[in-house]
Amino acid sequence: MIKQYIRNELSIVIKKYLSKINSLNNDVIYFTVEISPKNTEFDFSTNAAIIISKKLNIKPKEVALDIISIINENNLSFINKAKMDVNGIGFINIKINKEILYKELQNILNQKNKYGSNIIKNHNIENILIEFVSANPTGPLHIGHGRGAALGNALTKILKHLGHKVTKEYYLNDVGNQMTILAKSTELRYRELKGEKIIFPNDYYQGQYIIDIANKLILSGKKIYEIDFKYETIKYILNNIKNDLRKLNIQFDNWFYESSLINKKNEVNKVITFLYNSGFIYIKNKALWLSTKKFGDDKDRVLKKSNKEYTYFATDIAYHKNKFDRGFTKVINIWGADHSGYIARLKSAIQMLGFKKTSLKIILYQLVSLIKNKQQITMSTRSGKFITLNQIINDVGENVTKFFFLLRNPMSQFEFNLELAKKQSKENPVFYIQYVNARCKSIINNSINMHNIIKDINKINFKLLITKEEINLLKQLSLFCDILKICEITMNPNHLSLYLIKLSDKYHKFYETCKVLLNNNVPLTSARLKLVEGVSIIIKIGLDLLGIEIPNKM
């Protein structure tokens, strides 16, 4: 939390400054706390003076000098001293008290895998529903679903760790045309296998898995009139989807069936009535239209078709009302970019229902294309041409697959090059990080044979950790919680991945220069051992939050 500490302390200093110059400015000031550029003796820098100078119309240099003198005159707990940047732009360079680094390491050692949890203040805790994957049960998961799955899973873990209440949900579209076509596809394949001559239409599901299902049904010995093709097909496909997710070690708290909104409670009807009474619905060409344009959509949308059927959109509104009615304060949807055009209408609808626009957060990720043998393969379930997620996991492993996604910004398009992924798997950053833990554990194991090692944290002299490599490592450790906060703000776990790589880098450098187990220096050995233990704890928490397993040996 080191950046947060510094930020808090700076806020106090700024208040002092503002009262000193009799400013009545009460605006919230957003300033950055950055790691200082290389080749300075300072640890962090802030642009606070520049930001303030803009608001008050004073020269940044003057503001900076005033703030710096307040910092240097007072005895602060986190900031040791401050100085103006070399070019005199108005940046304030900050040197921290090393004590806070040692203190933070002690926090890590005391709290172990709970470190960083519950740093959210009570009134900021949200009850979050996060919906992801939600692939239609019309075929196996492919690589694109894997990206959504990895993202949702990691984000959930991070938000939970920070102290939010999070529920993971999979929305299952088990209604509509596509289901009818799916059932008929299986039935046709079944009859084909029974020896009938059939013509298999082009717009039916072409995949091999449909034939597999039909085969299974034949083996069951049931007569054709005894078989519920829709039920059996969905059951089979769903089972496969669950298996794939299990392989990635991803479990959902809820499987929400679209049909449940229509069959039992008729929630769709209720929502439409409500919207109608609120005056948001009109009739045109014998269909019911929702005036989503009023809330920023490109055009109005149909809720009930002229043939009396509901549209997908109508049930989706009911679904989202259902989410909020269950008491969730924040609803997160993770969608592929092909759904981007759908955001405006859904946001319109939830506002009509009286919910805040911001309580629904939609995270888009760009679609994944796959390169195999230098050929690009686009994913299409209907045509049956795709590489399944299962194949990828088998080829490159579940940890590498997940990390491959989590290392990148979700908004960047990326081509999953199968050959490259396999080739790189040996030099993959995952192993770089995991190797840190292996080295940590190895040292800790070897230390068992040493005598007089101090184990009581309170008796260890952490001030012995003074080399450049030790300090850099300690600093990196103390940034962990700041990174988690950034992941929360940006809703993007890739900052954590990058942080772990950076931490690994600092650790390997430390490992090369600072021998831990020294026969002639028990106090230093003990202190360094605790540092190693701290690193191991953070690596373990971090990888766990990303959903990646960590072996003690490799």
Next chain:
RNA sequence: GCGCCCAUAGCUUAAUAGGAUAGAGCAUUUGACUACGAAUCAAAAGAUUAGAGGUUCGAUUCCUCUUGGGCGCGCCA
């Protein structure tokens, strides 16, 4: 045609609300295992941030245009 998104080193990419000299990894070149695991470390080289304007103390980031790519524009789901 309209809308959303993307473009950074040969390749894969980073940059938290506009901050200082744009960070990494792979590949290339060089050096380090008689110190806790060399799946590592040290070093070299590699960038006009697609192009052109604009906004300002300051732009990869914001605005406009151009080029190249992805996705979406149903009474489908």
